[in-house]
Amino acid sequence: MSEELRSLLWTGSSLCVLxxxxxxxxxxxxxxxSYRDVYSVIKxxxxxxxxxxxxxxxxxxxxxAREALTTPQPAQFVLDAxxxxxxARPTAxxxxxxxxxxxxxxxxxxxxxxxxxxxxxATFAGKLTQDDEDHNLALSKHGAELFEDGDIxxxxxxxxxxxxxxYGTAFGSINEAFKQGRKIQVIxxxxxxxxxGARLTALELVTAGIPFHLITDGMAGFMMSHGMVTxxxxxxxxxxxxxxxxxxxxxxxxxxxxxxxxxPFYAAAPLSSFDFSIASGAEILVExxxxxxxxxxxxxxxxxEGAHAFNPSFDVTPNELLSGIVTERGVFRHPFGNWxxx
Numbered sequence: 402m403s404e405e406l407r408s409l410l411w412t413g414s415s416l417c418v419l420x421x422x423x424x425x426x427x428x429x430x431x432x433x434x435s436y437r438d439v440y441s442v443i444k445x446x447x448x449x450x451x452x453x454x455x456x457x458x459x460x461x462x463x464x465x466a467r468e469a470l471t472t473p474q475p476a477q478f479v480l481d482a483x484x485x486x487x488x489a490r491p492t493a494x495x496x497x498x499x500x501x502x503x504x505x506x507x508x509x510x511x512x513x514x515x516x517x518x519x520x521x522x523a524t525f526a527g528k529l530t531q532d533d534e535d536h537n538l539a540l541s542k543h544g545a546e547l548f549e550d551g552d553i554x555x556x557x558x559x560x561x562x563x564x565x566x567x568y569g570t571a572f573g574s575i576n577e578a579f580k581q582g583r584k585i586q587v588i589x590x591x592x593x594x595x596x597x598g599a600r601l602t603a604l605e606l607v608t609a610g611i612p613f614h615l616i617t618d619g620m621a622g623f624m625m626s627h628g629m630v631t632x633x634x635x636x637x638x639x640x641x642x643x644x645x646x647x648x649x650x651x652x653x654x655x656x657x658x659x660x661x662x663x664x665p666f667y668a669a670a671p672l673s674s675f676d677f678s679i680a681s682g683a684e685i686l687v688e689x690x691x692x693x694x695x696x697x698x699x700x701x702x703x704x705x706e707g708a709h710a711f712n713p714s715f716d717v718t719p720n721e722l723l724s725g726i727v728t729e730r731g732v733f734r735h736p737f738g739n740w741x742x743x
Contacts, residue, residue: 402728406562406608407697409452409460411527416460418442418507421563423450425604436465443496450564452533454539455684459526461486462503466519466527473507475515479507479522492647492688493638494676499529506607531567535665536729544574544634544727545670548583554629555588555621558649559601560636560669571634572605572668574727579611587613588624592649594694594712618651625662633659634727637670644720644737645682650713656722669727675740682717689709690714715740 410417422445431447439461465482469475480714484502492494506525510518520537550552554575558564561572566728569576575693578585587606592598599615606613617626624630633655637646646668659666679685687719696702697712704710725732731743 404565406605408448408450408563408569409456409566411530412461415733416457416464417652418457419451419563420447421601424563424600433461434464434632436461436486437469439464440486440675442491443486443656445606446566449597450559451493451495451636452537452565452671453563454490454493455475455673456530456533457528458486458489458496458499458724459503459522459529462500462507463519465524465527466507466515466522467542468680470515470519471642475518476583479511480504490688491686491733494640495638495672495673498673499640503588504632506579533565533671534589536673537570537573540570540669540671540727540728541573542567542572543729545577545581547585547634547665547667547689547725547727548578548585548632548730550584550597550628552585553588553629554585555590555624555630555655556602557590557618557632557635557651557655558592559597559605561602561605563601563605569605570579570581570671570727571636572602574612574669576605576609579609585611588630589613589615589650590618590621590655591615592651593618594698612639619733622658625658625664629732630662630664632665632667634667634669637668637726639673640668640670640675640684640726641681642677642738643681644723644733644735645685645717646687646723646725647682647687647715647717647727650716653716653718658716660722661704667725667727668721668723668731672728672730672740677740682719685715685717686727687717688714 469478507518561569640646692710696704725734
């Protein structure tokens with residue numbers, strides 16, 4: 402297979418979102434014509450991945466600015482829309498980053514010319530989208546240099562084009578290495594409870610033609626202890642100033658296992674996923690989702706009635722467990738802190 406997977410499409414008047422809850426067996430697009438529609442697809446995880454929801458939020462702000470044209474207080478409408486969008490998911494910093502940058506871009510015109518503000522926010526969303534594409538391609542090329550013939554690379558969740566506007570981060574690095582001719586294989590964790598690995602990463606691996614095996618989340622230690630993994634690379638939804646980072650639940654235990662087995666462990670994310678306002682991962686708010694996502698599977702309850710579940714969507718990995726962080730500027734290594742250049 403060779404077709405390119407895409408997660409978001411802007412029509413000029415609406416945002417079309419690939420419904421990732423229906424993948425891999427159905428391909429259905431959701432048309433968002435209002436900022437509340439964009440909030441819903443982010444909140445309900447029809448689209449996900451830190452860079453992707455940042456792009457979606459920027460277009461949500463553009464839609465809000467257009468909706469504001471028919472309201473008595475356009476500036477306040479847009480400000481309220483921004484606050485609403487930011488509340489959709491609290492952990493991935495790209496969401497708030499995109500909203501805040503959109504507001505800064507449109508601020509000079511908001512109170513003076515609502516139409517100018519609407520035009521500026523639509524233009525800015527397009528620019529942010531192009532930046533995401535360019536940054537992820539640069540990141541992927543830097544990440545590809547980490548891999549060599551014979552590598553068996555373990556990854557969790559989904560970090561390809563479905564999680565970004567294009568190319569991806571951790572998966573983008575793997576895919577770029579494969580396209581450059583490296584003889585590599587991938588071990589993909591299924592990633593409960595939403596199965597992003599089984600449903601989405603497996604689809605991207607099949608599409609790219611990369612050899613891989615899918616494993617349950619509890620098999621990672623077995624694979625490492627039996628020499629069936631040589632490197633680990635994951636994405637990141639928020640990276641603190643010291644290099645601590647939040648990523649899909651289960652990432653922290655992979656980092657501990659990799660450290661124990663002496664395996665390189667990398668995170669990959671664009672600089673838009675860095676939150677320099679916080680000193681460490683202790684300040685990262687971890688999203689807690691509905692327990693029914695754990696108690697049920699594919700809409701069918703599997704746990705005994707009366708059972709309850711914890712459901713943190715992310716965990717935080719200390720920077721001490723990292724071999725490096727891959728960005729569009731290159732691969733940063735210890736000591737972390739100077740993020741201008743690797």
